[in-house]
Each structure stands twice: as C-alpha cells, then as structure tokens.
Amino acid sequence: YPARGVAAVWRGSRVRHDALARLLGATRAELLAALSDPASTTSLARRHGLSPSTVSAHLTVLRDTGLIVAQRHKRQVLYERTPLGEALLG
Numbered sequence: 001y002p003a004r005g006v007a008a009v010w011r012g013s014r015v016r017h018d019a020l021a022r023l024l025g026a027t028r029a030e031l032l033a034a035l036s037d038p039a040s041t042t043s044l045a046r047r048h049g050l051s052p053s054t055v056s057a058h059l060t061v062l063r064d065t066g067l068i069v070a071q072r073h074k075r076q077v078l079y080e081r082t083p084l085g086e087a088l089l090g
Contacts, residue, residue, distance in 0.1 A: 020088065028058050032067060032085055038078035 021029040031044060041059060045052040059079055062068045067085035070077050081089070 024062075027054075028062060031055065031058050032062060032081065033089060035068060035079055035081045035085070038071070038073075038080040040076045040078055042076075044079075 017029065017033070020032075023029075024032065027048075027050070030048060034044060034047065039047075041052050041055050044050075044059075045055045048055070059068065059070075062085070063070055063079070066082055067088060068079050069082055070079050072078075
C-alpha cells in the first residue's frame, strides 16, 4: 500500500501548474517553469520543440511583465526568473 497523503503532494503542485497555464497560457507557463536555471532562446526552443521566434515572443511578454530578466553572457542572452516569477510559480 502507498503511504498515506502522498497523492495530495503531487496533486497540489499540478493544480498550481494548471492554474498558471490558464493565467499565462500553456507555453508561457512551461517556459517560465523551465527557467529554473538561466537559458537562452535557442536552448529553450530546442527543449520545447518550438521555433526560436515563437520562444522569443513569449519571453518578451514574460520579460515585459517582470517575471523574467535577460542578461548578456558573452555572445548570448540568458533569461532567468525574477523573484516575482519565482513567487508566481511557488
């Protein structure tokens, strides 16, 4: 028999992710969640099977709303979550 209460742990995080997807849209919610470590547009596009221009458009919206920031690192721009983005995912 599984330990009691284990199902509630998983259900709680899924409910928050579903609610976030309804708020932001599924792709933006996935991209925001994927930025646990800084990543470039190209790496996010490869990871999620999207075109770089699509990812760039979504990242622009997330950046304009203050959920992520962009920082240049050598020859690429890396995106990462802000404290507001972390709180929204939390």
